[in-house]
Amino acid sequence: MEKLILIKDAMTSAVNNLYNNYPHIDKLNVFPVPDGDTGTNMNLTATNGYNDVKDIEFKTIGEFLNVFARGLIMGARGNSGVIFSQIVKGLAKGMNDATELSAAEWKKGFAESKIIAYRAVMKPVEGTILTVIREVAEQSDLLPDDMDIKEFWNKIISIANQTLENTPNLLQALKDVGVVDSGAYGLVKFLEGMNSVIQLNEIIAKTDKLEINEGGNIEMEIEAEFGYCTEGIVMLNQEWIDKLQTSAIKDQLQIYGNTSIVVVIDEDILKVHTHALSPGQVLMFLQQYGDFKTIKVDNMNLQADKQVKGTEGSSWQETTTIKLERRLNNEYATIAVVSSPEMKKYFEKELGIDIAIDGGSKMNPSTNDFLKAIEDVDAKTVYLMPNNGNVLLAAKQAEKEETKSKIIVIPTKTIQQGMTAALSFDPSATTVKNTKAITSAIKNVVSFQVSQAAKDSVVNQIKIKKDQQMAIVDGKIVGTANDIGILFEKQLSRFITNKTEIITIFIGQDASAKSVSQLRKFLDENFDVEYEIIEGGQKVYSFIIAVE
The missing domain is CATH 1.25.40.340 (DhaL domain)
Structure with missing residues (x-):
């Protein structure tokens, strides 16, 4: 004892x-x-x-x-x-x-x-x-x-x-x-x-004073980062227990072109972590071995806030149970994930999204958040727009757990793609036509973001110095500059062509009035293109820019 x-x-x-x-x-x-x-x-x-x-x-x-x-x-x-x-x-x-x-x-x-x-x-x-x-x-x-x-x-x-x-x-x-x-x-x-x-013989106690760390949710692995961080737990069918080898899973995921592959088999469960361009392909492959276990996918940022700091107003909840009886009074509804209260207001008031879930700076809402939003919209068909690769699994889990509404997950992986998806949605079209049109439309938007480097680094053979401005396109750093005006001139200009119809700019918390003026001047003097500037209120990224 x-x-x-x-x-x-x-x-x-x-x-x-x-x-x-x-x-x-x-x-x-x-x-x-x-x-x-x-x-x-x-x-x-x-x-x-x-x-x-x-x-x-x-x-x-x-x-x-x-x-x-x-x-x-x-x-x-x-x-x-x-x-x-x-x-x-x-x-x-x-x-x-x-x-x-x-x-x-x-x-x-x-x-x-x-x-x-x-x-x-x-x-x-x-x-x-x-x-x-x-x-x-x-x-x-x-x-x-x-x-x-x-x-x-x-x-x-x-x-x-x-x-x-x-x-x-x-x-x-x-x-x-x-x-x-x-x-x-x-x-x-x-x-x-x-x-x-x-x-x-001393148990270290939990401290009440934790180091503060705020940031987004882009995780840089040792391998080149790309696609969707995809995880799943499969309860193995009897025929696969004690017979399935991890090598069989790893080999197939590598054939798909996935990276960061971790595979665990523990008695009757299979757990997989991988980075994939096509997470649906991974999930369909894994499903042949058994049923996905119904698990709670927590909002890690909000849950940690509640556990660590007791943050008031946290939307994280302990239960996934939907308590209210729903009658599906609406034919369709749209739900999108955003990263600030200002964006939530824009997506709901300007873009017509029924519910925008504010996932905070880490853009990591839980399955519970999706299920609660699905309950609130009370529609026969609900379109989910994750707007971040790391959110896709939670959206897919919500699709699996939801038993009343038909859920369609649109694979948006940036705020910019989510905005394009919202604008492309046609309430009079069938679900098949809508899904096809939206999926096609999001491929035509360039997701350009600006953030300040927190440390010296070398990423994708690009040397980065602390406090430099970084241009990030579709999650990949493409260039840096000491001055944000130069960054616009050398990097943003690469993605504006004679086919560009409109540029939408979300201004973040860290964007200065001077940098906004520099961006306006740059666009006005160099391009005959319509642009809209919106107070986005997001952290980490001073500018989130959609080029369409």
Whole structure:
């Protein structure tokens, strides 16, 4: 019983320490826009696992770790969360029969963690969270099995920190901006939380004062970022249990041209994380192995705000249950996701969207937010416009869970595409014609954005200096300049042609009056084109510009 209390206390301390540090982990992002969410993903992943074990009494160490690991897998968020869940799964497998928390048992756990974590990733990259668990496993294996447990764990923390500090030497993207890997940092903080209990028998408490970090939701991976961040959990059909191999999933996703592939099979569940140009293709492929599990896809930004800071007015809710009886009084309705109250007003009042969901600066509303909006519009057919690649899965999950309205998800991945989709919607047309017309129209809009670099970096072979203005087109940095006027002249001009009919400009919170004047002057003096300027109120991006 004493050992069970110790392992449970150690994991409690580890989860709390990860929570205390997750805003800082978010900031350790190699992408120069201040918008990382590795810490958020790891924190929510760990919290989900902890919630499954905190109020339950267990008979063995292995039983506790297995339930904890299963909870992590089911709640894993993003690439970092999935890999993290596999590290804990390895601990559970390696220590399944442990009766003591000895150095020998921990060595078995770390060895399995390394194997299972590397197996989950299509293309393991060194200088990441994988390197930390590999070094911990390999170097701890050289230590005596009967080593004093406190001395052993001091050595583990030393190994982990030394490996963390070395990550920039293994990964040029980290070295370019002078940071350590965010996922690796998160794992070290998790291990340090455990060590507090092992050394001092003290559980690290959750802090009330967290580091503040605001930003959008573009996650820069080691591989080239593109398309949609797509995740799914499949409850395997009986015929596939113990027969399906992760290699079969990885190989097919690679054939599709996907990147950032992480595949996990745990007994009767299949969990996949990948970046895809065609997420529908991925989901259709996965569905042959079983049914997608009905899970709650939370708004990570709003949920974290509510859990961490107790933010008033948060739209995140605990339940997905639709309580009101609906009669579907309307033939059709439209729902779009936006990133500010000003945009919400514009989309609803000017573009005719029935409900615009304000997803905040991270543009990450939950499935619950979609379901609530679907309930409110009370229509037979509802068109959902995610307006961000990271929101697509939540929209698709809402489509799956909704049982009364017919849901059509339009694959808009930018605010600009969402605006074009709204303008292209024809209430008199059939759903087939509308879907075809809108999908075609959004291909003709250039999504141009301007943001200020938060750090020095090198992205897509473009050298970026802190505080430079960056031109971002369809999520990809295409150029930089010290002066925003020069950025307009050299970058925005590339996308304005004699076929351009109109330019719509959303002005963000950080846009100065001078920069707005520079943009007006640039357009007036160089192009015979109609343009509209709107107070967008968005964070992170000083200008969001649609060129049509």
